[in-house]
Amino acid sequence: MKEFDFLFLVLLRDSDDLCSIDELIFEKIVSNLGLEETLSKDILLKILKNEKCLIILDGLDEWSHPDKKCYRSPRSIPHRNDQKKCTILTTTRPWKLGVLDLNSCQLGKKIELTKLCYNSSVTLTKRILQRWKSYPNKDALHSDVTQFMKTINKRGNDELAFVPLLLIYTTCLWCEGVQIGDSKCDLYINIVELLLSRTIKIHGELPQSPELSSSDIPECFAEYDNCTKYYSLLMHIGKLAYYTLFNETKENTLVFDGSIARKNLTQDEIKFTLHSGMLSESTFKTARKEFSKVSFSHKTVQEFFAAIFINSQSDAQKTVVEKCRNVQDILDMSKICEFISKMNADLMCAISNDLMSVINEDEKTRDYRTRTGNEGIYNNPLYNIQEMFMSCFQEMPESENIQLCLQDFIIEGITKVHSVQLRRLLKQNKTNIKSLYIDTYRTCSSLRIIINLFSLTDLSHIQKLVYLGDIMEEKLETKISRIFFPSLQYVTLVSGTWTNDEESLSENMARCQNLQYLYIDNFTLSHKILETFFNFISGQKSMKELTLEWLNCKEHGRHDCKRWNLDLSQHSTLSKLYLFSLPWRLQLNITTPSLVYVMLWYINLDESSLLLSRDMLNIEHVELKGIEMSAGSLQNFISVLKNLPQSVTVVMEAIKPETEYDRVRENIRRSQTFHVIREGRLGLQPFEFKTIKPSKE
Secondary structure (H helix, E strand, C coil): CCCCCEEEEEEHHHCCCCCEHHHHHHHHHHCCCCCCCCCCHHHHHHHHHHCCEEEEEECHHHCCCCCCCCCCCCCCCCECCCCCCEEEEEECCHHHHHHHCCCCCCCCCCCCCCCCCHHHHHHHHHHHHHHHCCCCCHHHHHHHHHHHHHHHHHHCCHHHHHCHHHHHHHHHHHHCCCCCCCCHHHHHHHHHHHHHHHHHHHHCCCCCCCCCCHHHCCHHHCCCHHHHHCHHHHHHHHHHHHHHHCCCCCCCCCEEEHHHHHHHCCHHHHHHHHHHCCEEEEEEECCCCEEEEEEECCHHHHHHHHHHHHHHCHHHHHHHHHHCCCHHHHHHCHHHHHHHHHHCHHHHHHHHHHHHHHHHHCHHHHHHHCCCCCCCCCCCHHHHHHHHHHHHHHHCCCCCCCCCCCCEEEECCHHHHCCHHHHHHHHHCHHHCCEEEEEHHHHCCCHHHHHHHCCCCCCCCCCEEEEECCCCCCECCCHHHHHCCCCCCEEEEEEEEECCCCCCHHHHHCCCCCCCEEEEEEEEECHHHHHHHHHHHHHCCCCCEEEEEEEEECCCECCCCCCEEEECCCCCCCCEEEEECCCCEEEEECCCCCCCEEEEECCEECCCCECCCCCCCCCCEEEEECCECCHHHHHHHHHHHHHCCCCCEEEEECCECHHHHHHHHHHHHHCCCEEEEECCCCCCCCEEEEECCCCCC
């Protein structure tokens, strides 16, 4: 801070009518302090231009560009003029960054404020408990803290332990002797009941609206006297929460103008909710007017109240579905879905059915379902959709009539294997599953156990299968045949041991009559099975993409096995081929005209191997790394490359024999037929070049 001469703090929440940083500072700071005479606008501009200034723009998510007054771009952030010496620090809630689409010039560095750590959570709990009652000694306090942390840890909900406000609410409930329970909705009902009772005790009763009939109040509220008595108030608050969360522009959803609150709540209701802490208000004064900004105590509290309103209004239910245009939109309302699941399970089932078409049409869904490979799943939105529906089931009662729609399943982690909710979801959607991801390494369970536990049979519509195993422990044998379904098009198998000679891997895979994309990585196969597998791959002529990595012969290892033959020349639809670290001696023929992209790593090619032919008119990229090939094969490769009519990019690295490789590289550098992209002067560095073709003009 000592490096700066001036500090300007601008609160954007009350600045919707301004969009220039200069104007914001002058109007919101200089004018409010009455300094116009001593600090004119010209002097301010000189300071901002010549002095080292720190400008803090607080609450970008609470600001929107005044489009009617200004037509300058960009409209997503306040305009910056000649302020090269200024450092601008802008604060915002995370969702705002997701819709801004800022470039690197507009966003220098991003710093994210994380949740409380465990030690901070314990410290805050101690302070709350000490405020609640006096303790005779530290041991008594420590005992209560330990007991409380055990209680919330059983729920497995990070929000309760690591979001300060929710931790305070939960600690107060625990001190009151209220059971926190397993349902998230019940927890929030308990919080509202606590806030209502304390407000009534301190500020008295609120004049009541006409009481609602019991049929208008969800059953989960029935045991709570104040929530039932004041349910019409909760509905009014819910209307405010709904219309602010679901506004068209997504602007001012969490902090909104006080006039919006007054449209949905009476003056008495506003005072009561402010006293309770469910809403908070900030008042601002300028030379021209006085106004206020209102917000809910926490976004999840706002979502809870929005769910109350949505549950009772059919128009709101339609709007919610209409607002969900993609998977991310659905995830943005995941908390609301959880609350609705408790209030009205049938409604959530209907919503999930409507959302299924949105999920199916989403680009990220289509990309996931049509991709093979050893991919991470924790940033996968479909993994988060599954988590959302599991949380919804956690709120719902056990009933055969309650069904949620889900078509992409990911079984990983010990908790997932034993999850009642996941098994329930899979059982209900068994006949319509599109993709299945099984990770036996993270589940610490065998494939046989998972197949039996989840009844993975007769998956008639499945298109994609991903299996991740543990090569040190998993003996696949014939068990995997139970999940090789005829409808499969995309298959990924990573890490396993196949030892049963009676039923080969290729015989099992032959059951996949529509197989087009195959990725196999890190498998140990017996010599006999390996032989039949290569023959099987050569005969699968409808493949579009093939990846084979780290295939090992159980009896002979990778280097001492006999010569293998892999002929893909008749694969008329194969566009991408990746072969890495296969059994060392390989006679390879990949001269198929459909190939576009080829990667070959760490393979000893037989002298009769064919990598290119003159009819390969679609080839665009070839990568060779750690390849051992004869001088004749290498020369033939370069010769065919020159004669192809299209330009082809080639990356070569660590090719043996080195002397021949060095000579070829030198010839390419001197040739007018090739353009060198990367020199790769040392043999172990990538040497990249492409063929130059004369212009068609």
